[in-house]
Amino acid sequence: MPEPESDIIDQVVSQDYKYGFSTNIEMEMASIGLSEETVRYISKKKNEPDWMLEWRLKAYKHWLKLDEPKWQNFEYPKINYQEIYFYAAPKEKIKLDSLDQVDPELLKTFEKLGISLLEQKRLTGVAVDAVFDSVSIATTFKDQLREKGVIFCSISEALKEHPELVKKYIGSVVPQTDNYFAALNSAVFSDGSFVYIPKGVRCPMELSTYFRINAEKTGQFERTLIIADEGSYVSYLEGCTAPMRDENQLHAAVVELVAHEKAEIKYSTVQNWYPGDKEGKGGIFNFVTKRGLCEGAFAKISWTQVETGSAITWKYPSCILKGDHSVGEFFSVAVTNNCQVADTGTKMIHLGKNTKSRIVSKGISAGKSHNTYRGLVKVNKKAIGARNHTQCDSMLIGDRSGAHTFPYIEIGNKSAQVEHEASTSKIGEDQIFYCNQRGIGTEAAIGLIVNGFCREVLNQLPMEFAVEAQKLLAVSLEGSVG
Amino acid sequence: MLSIKNLSAEIDGKKILDGLELEIKAGEVHAIMGPNGAGKSTLSAVLAGRPEYVVTGGTVTYMGKNLLDMSPEDRACEGVFLAFQYPVEIPGVSTTNFLKTAVNQKRLYNGLEPMEATDFLKMMRQKMELVEMDKSLTGRSLNEGFSGGEKKRNEVFQMAMLEPNLAILDETDSGLDIDALRLVSNGVNKMRNTERSFVVITHYQRLLDYIIPDFVHVLYKGKIVKSGDKELAKELEVKGYDWIKNELEAAV
Ligand SMILES: Nc1ncnc2c1ncn2[C@@H]1O[C@H](COP(=O)(O)OP(=O)(O)O)[C@@H](O)[C@H]1O
Ligand SMILES: [Mg+2]
Numbered sequence: 079m080p081e082p083e084s085d086i087i088d089q090v091v092s093q094d095y096k097y098g099f100s101t102n103i104e105m106e107m108a109s110i111g112l113s114e115e116t117v118r119y120i121s122k123k124k125n126e127p128d129w130m131l132e133w134r135l136k137a138y139k140h141w142l143k144l145d146e147p148k149w150q151n152f153e154y155p156k157i158n159y160q161e162i163y164f165y166a167a168p169k170e171k172i173k174l175d176s177l178d179q180v181d182p183e184l185l186k187t188f189e190k191l192g193i194s195l196l197e198q199k200r201l202t203g204v205a206v207d208a209v210f211d212s213v214s215i216a217t218t219f220k221d222q223l224r225e226k227g228v229i230f231c232s233i234s235e236a237l238k239e240h241p242e243l244v245k246k247y248i249g250s251v252v253p254q255t256d257n258y259f260a261a262l263n264s265a266v267f268s269d270g271s272f273v274y275i276p277k278g279v280r281c282p283m284e285l286s287t288y289f290r291i292n293a294e295k296t297g298q299f300e301r302t303l304i305i306a307d308e309g310s311y312v313s314y315l316e317g318c319t320a321p322m323r324d325e326n327q328l329h330a331a332v333v334e335l336v337a338h339e340k341a342e343i344k345y346s347t348v349q350n351w352y353p354g355d356k357e358g359k360g361g362i363f364n365f366v367t368k369r370g371l372c373e374g375a376f377a378k379i380s381w382t383q384v385e386t387g388s389a390i391t392w393k394y395p396s397c398i399l400k401g402d403h404s405v406g407e408f409f410s411v412a413v414t415n416n417c418q419v420a421d422t423g424t425k426m427i428h429l430g431k432n433t434k435s436r437i438v439s440k441g442i443s444a445g446k447s448h449n450t451y452r453g454l455v456k457v458n459k460k461a462i463g464a465r466n467h468t469q470c471d472s473m474l475i476g477d478r479s480g481a482h483t484f485p486y487i488e489i490g491n492k493s494a495q496v497e498h499e500a501s502t503s504k505i506g507e508d509q510i511f512y513c514n515q516r517g518i519g520t521e522a523a524i525g526l527i528v529n530g531f532c533r534e535v536l537n538q539l540p541m542e543f544a545v546e547a548q549k550l551l552a553v554s555l556e557g558s559v560g
Numbered sequence: 561m562l563s564i565k566n567l568s569a570e571i572d573g574k575k576i577l578d579g580l581e582l583e584i585k586a587g588e589v590h591a592i593m594g595p596n597g598a599g600k601s602t603l604s605a606v607l608a609g610r611p612e613y614v615v616t617g618g619t620v621t622y623m624g625k626n627l628l629d630m631s632p633e634d635r636a637c638e639g640v641f642l643a644f645q646y647p648v649e650i651p652g653v654s655t656t657n658f659l660k661t662a663v664n665q666k667r668l669y670n671g672l673e674p675m676e677a678t679d680f681l682k683m684m685r686q687k688m689e690l691v692e693m694d695k696s697l698t699g700r701s702l703n704e705g706f707s708g709g710e711k712k713r714n715e716v717f718q719m720a721m722l723e724p725n726l727a728i729l730d731e732t733d734s735g736l737d738i739d740a741l742r743l744v745s746n747g748v749n750k751m752r753n754t755e756r757s758f759v760v761i762t763h764y765q766r767l768l769d770y771i772i773p774d775f776v777h778v779l780y781k782g783k784i785v786k787s788g789d790k791e792l793a794k795e796l797e798v799k800g801y802d803w804i805k806n807e808l809e810a811a812v
Contacts, residue, residue, distance in 0.1 A: 507611075512648040514632035515608050515641075516662035516722065517669065526661055530652025530701065 108165035114138060117265050120165050124234050124268070127241060137254035137264030144258045151450045151482055152419045154363060154390055157328060162297045164266045222282065228312075229274040230285050233301055236272035243274055247305055251334040251371045251398070259330040260367040263299045267332065270300035275310035275341070284540050286315045297328040304334070306341035308374065313344040315543055326354075326389060331366045339374025339401060344382070346539050347395075348547050351387035353554075356445075358417030361389025368395035372404030375430070380407040382538040384547040385420060386554040394452065396425035399433035399461075406435040409535040411547075413528075413554045414447030414479070423453035423484075428464035428494070437468040440532045443479035444555055450482040459490035470500040473531050475524065475555065477504075525552030561586045561757045562607075562627075562726055567618035568782075569606045576602040578782035579618070584726075587754040591768055591793060592761045594779035595801040600761045601645055603779065604730045607759075608642040609635050623725065636662075637669035639725030643715035643732050645761075650702040655714060656684065658702050659721050666722065687720040691747035708735035716747045727751075728759040733767035745770030765797035778804055 108119050117138045121131040146157075223230050229240060236244050254264035271287045287302070306312055329351060337343050345368075354361025364387075370379035381395040397406025408424035426435035435455065443449040449472065457464045472481035485498055505527055513523035529536065529548050536544050562584040569577040576599045584590055594600050606613050607620065609632035620627040627635060650658065663683075664674040675683075688695060693713055703711050712732050719727050729748070733741055748758065748771050760771055768776070768790060776793045778786040780801075785808060786792065796803070 506648070508648050509650055511608075511610055511632065512644065512650070513658075513662075515636050515644075516658070516718065517633050517636035517666040518661055519631075519633045519665070522661065522665065526653055526658070527650055530650055533652035 106167050107163050110163055111160035112162070112164055112266065116164050120266055120268055123165065123167075124237070126237055129245060130237060133249070133254065134265050137261050138266075140255045141258065141261035141265055144261060146258050150392060150421050151452070151484070152390060152392075152421060152448060154419075155326065157326075157363070159262075162328060164297055164299070165268050167268070226279050226282055227276040228279060228281055229272065231272055233267075233270045233272045233303060236303075240272075240274070243305065244272065244303070247303055247334065247336055248301075249334075251336060251369050252332050252367050257367060259365045260332050263301060263330050263332045263367070266297075267299045267301040270302045270331070271304075271316075272302075273304040273312060273314060275306045275312045277307045278309045279307075280310065281312040284313050284315060286317070288317050297330065299329075300331045302331070302333040304343055304345070305336045306338060306343045306377075308338045309340045310338075311342045313346070313540060315346040315348070315540065317348045317350065317543075317546075326361060326363055327352075328363045328365065329388075331368075333366070333368040333395075335368075335370035335379055337370065337372050337374070337377035337379050337404075340376045341374065342378040342380070343370065344380045344538075345370070345395070346543060347381075347383040347385070348539075348543055348550065349383065349385045349387050349391070350550055352389075353387050353416070353418050354389040356416045358389065361418070362387065364388035364391045364393065366393040368393060369398065370396070370406070371398045372401050372406065372430075372433075374404070375401040376403045376405075377401045378405040378407075380405075380409070380538070381424065382409040382535065383411070383422075384532075384535070384539070384550065385410070385412040385422060386550050388420075389418060391418075391420040391422055394423050394425055394454075396427065397435065398427045398429065399435065399464075400429045401433075402430040403432045403434075404430055405433070408435075408437045408439070408453075409538045410439045411442070411532045411535045411551070412440070412449055412451075413442045413551060414444070414449045415554055416445040416447060418445075418447045419450075420448070421450040421452060423451045425454040425456070426466055428455075428457040428461040428466070430461060432463040432465075433461055434464070435466045437466070437470070438534055439468075439470045440535055441470075441472045441481055442475065442528055442531065442551075442555070443472070443481050444475035446478045448480040448482070450484065452484040452486075454486040454488070455496055456488045457490050457494040457496070462491060462493050464491075464494045464496075466494075466496045468496075468498045470498070471531070472500075472502040473528070474502065474504045521552070521556055524555055528552070528555060561588075561623060563619075563621040565619045565621075567603075567606070567620060568616045569602060569613050570616055571602070571613050575616070576613075576782055577606065580779075580783055582777065582784060584757050584759065586725075586757055587752075588775065589752065589758040589760060589771065589773045591771075591773035591776045591790075592759060592779050592784075593763065593765075593776060593793060593796060595805075596763065598779045599782045600779055601730055602782075604642055604645075604728045604759070604761060607635075607728060608632060608640065633665070634669070636722075637666045639723075641719050641722055641724035641727045643712070643719055643727065643729040645730040645732075645734070647703045647706075647711040647715055649704045649706075651704050653702050654700060655698040655702050655717075659684070659718060662718075663721060683721065687717060690720050690750055691717045692743050693717050709737065709740040712736055713740065713744060713747075716744050720747060720751060725755065726757050726759070728761070730761045731763060732760075733762050733764065741767065742770060765793045768793045780804055780808070 108116050117134050121134055252260050254261055275281050335343050351362035351364055372379055379397050385391050399406050406426050412420040412422050414420045424437055439451045441449040441451055451470050455466045470483055474481055481502055483500055487496055509527055510520055510523045528551055536547055539547055564580055564582040567577055567580040592600055615628055691713055773790055776788050777784045
């Protein structure tokens with residue numbers, strides 16, 4: 079006889095992480111730990127202007143005064159910042175303009191990740207920036223973008239080529255002093271992507287960055303800055319992976335988006351950092367600050383995230399709806415399995431008149447994992463006619479996982495319309511059996527049911543990434559039922 | 561095709577099937593009738609391999625193999641199909657997508673390549689005609705917001721797509737109006753052939769005016785207590801199930 083379903087559900091959560099290899103490459107590292115010297119070292123390595131160094135030092139000094147936040151719905155081992163390398167770069171000099179000069183080991187790594195830069199360059203319409211540990215390795219499609227006036231490069235390069243833009247915008251949405259991890263990032267960020275879309279330009283292709291942590295005991299602190307000038311449009315996607323290591327590694331990124339009048343930024347994330355093993359050993363701490371500012375009227379910022387990796391995911395991609403009639407959206411799928419934790423959601427801050435926001439969050443928890451949605455909808459007293467709709471669905475697989483929802487609503491004027499819908503469901507044994515009866519095995523059935531549950535969010539992703547995300551969802555839940 | 565011997569099964573410790581016997585040959589249509597709670601759905605669930613049901617005795621041989629040893633999905637891939645009494649909703653998964661997965665899993669099991677998208681869509685169109693199913697249903701989430709009749713038609717449509725050897729229809733007629741009943745029956749009749757067998761479970765004789773069975777069995781308290789041809793169904797219709805109950809009690 080086949081096994082009873084309860085055992086089956088106990089079994090289905092465990093496929094090995096397929097991106098868990100590391101690349102053997104000579105690295106140049108800052109000395110271990112964090113001090114003012116580390117900050118100066120990084121800034122110097124990158125030949126930064128003085129103002130940038132000062133900016134970093136201000137962040138560092140502020141960080142020293144802060145304590146790690148404690149309000150989250152999980153515990154994690156204390157991070158010893160003196161045991162982390164804050165800067166690691168492949169030793170070889172990298173010429174950013176030419177892929178031919180990139181270390182072949184590195185290119186092989188990206189190929190294993192399924193993002194052959196050369197292939198990307200030739201075949202697909204996606205421009206890629208690849209960040210390996212701390213530095214940006216290559217940006218493809220630069221020429222085509224340049225024709226349109228689009229700037230897409232590493233933030234280090236932007237500091238050299240377009241210092242006035244960086245200076246104007248960096249920290250304008252997430253100040254150095256914003257929070258503990260943002261301050262840390264501001265002090266030590268080593269690279270990341272920079273995007274500028276000029277007035278009225280519709281970016282001709284998807285822009286994409288792939289982040290890869292490789293070196294041991296290394297933190298990744300990238301900083302992404304995207305500016306969409308008036309009436310422009312850009313769709314941007316980030317992906318990420320890391321080797322399997324027994325230690326926890328810290329990823330504390332900052333992403334800032336600025337959308338001017340009538341501009342639109344679509345920011346999609348497929349997050350697949352190493353989640354740790356089945357017992358919860360190792361894995362990435364993904365503590366990220368992401369915020370977008372709808373600066374002008376009719377601006378729109380849309381966050382889409384598919385979070386399947388990391389030991390702990392702790393982030394709230396947010397929108398500040400400053401311009402009248404501006405729109406903020408947040409579409410999220412967070413999957414946790416085994417011992418993973420996710421505490422994620424968004425903040426929609428309505429400042430302008432007739433601003434609108436929409437939140438769709440789908441949390442799936444399997445194994446012994448915990449999945450928390452935490453979201454704030456805040457309507458300022460001047461935000462006449464503001465509207466929000468929040469839909470927050472949780473799905474449980476097995477009976478040892480947890481789903482939690484913390485919606486915070488602060489309303490400063492009576493004209494606001496704020497709606498919140500929430501649901502929790504268990505993946506039904508009758509659903510699984512129905513699939514089984516049609517010849518679909520239990521793992522494939524869970525993949526199918528989960529993908530159906532997330533449909534609304536997956537539909538937001540660009541085609542090719544939606545396919546990738548669907549596979550990733552199925553893989554993340556493999557072994558969660560037998 | 562199917563040989564059930566002395567089958568007993570329980571759920572949550574409660575005995576439901578109690579020494580059931582049934583022989584079905586290729587190409588035959590067997591109707592199983594019986595009062596509510598007799599164990600009709602239990603029989604279909606046990607044949608399909610629903611894990612909550614525990615088989616406590618007896619054997620089931622399907623096309624020469626021990627059916628009870630197979631996982632539910634393997635039984636399906638071997639050609640056992642169950643049209644559910646209560647079809648399940650799967651939000652966000654379209655019937656098309658669901659069936660594409662099912663058809664290809666079955667092909668994979670049989671060592672075949674996945675079907676080409678165009679061939680699959682062609683097959684969808686043909687089979688939809690068979691049950692006169694509305695095209696718009698296949699794009700919607702599986703069974704979600706479907707009316708009772710639409711759900712049942714969708715079951716028969718799925719049966720047509722999966723081309724089973726043994727199709728078990730569990731009260732596919734209940735909740736159907738006369739037009740829907742005719743459509744569903746036509747679909748089933750068009751699928752009848754010398755290779756394919758059907759077990760048609762129904763509470764009412766009405767369905768058997770449309771799907772003419774070769775044999776009719778009465779299931780009561782977990783056993784087949786009476787078998788006959790289609791006339792038995794008519795007799796039941798007139799005399800009611802109490803007739804069977806009384807007859808059995810008199811025999812004790
Ligand atoms: N989970 C369960 N626990 C105990 N008894 C059950 C359970 N499910 C069904 N039954 C009982 O099994 C008997 C047979 O049910 P079923 O096979 O659905 O009958 P039918 O389809 O002939 O109406 C009924 O008496 C029903 O109450
Ligand atoms: Mg029944």
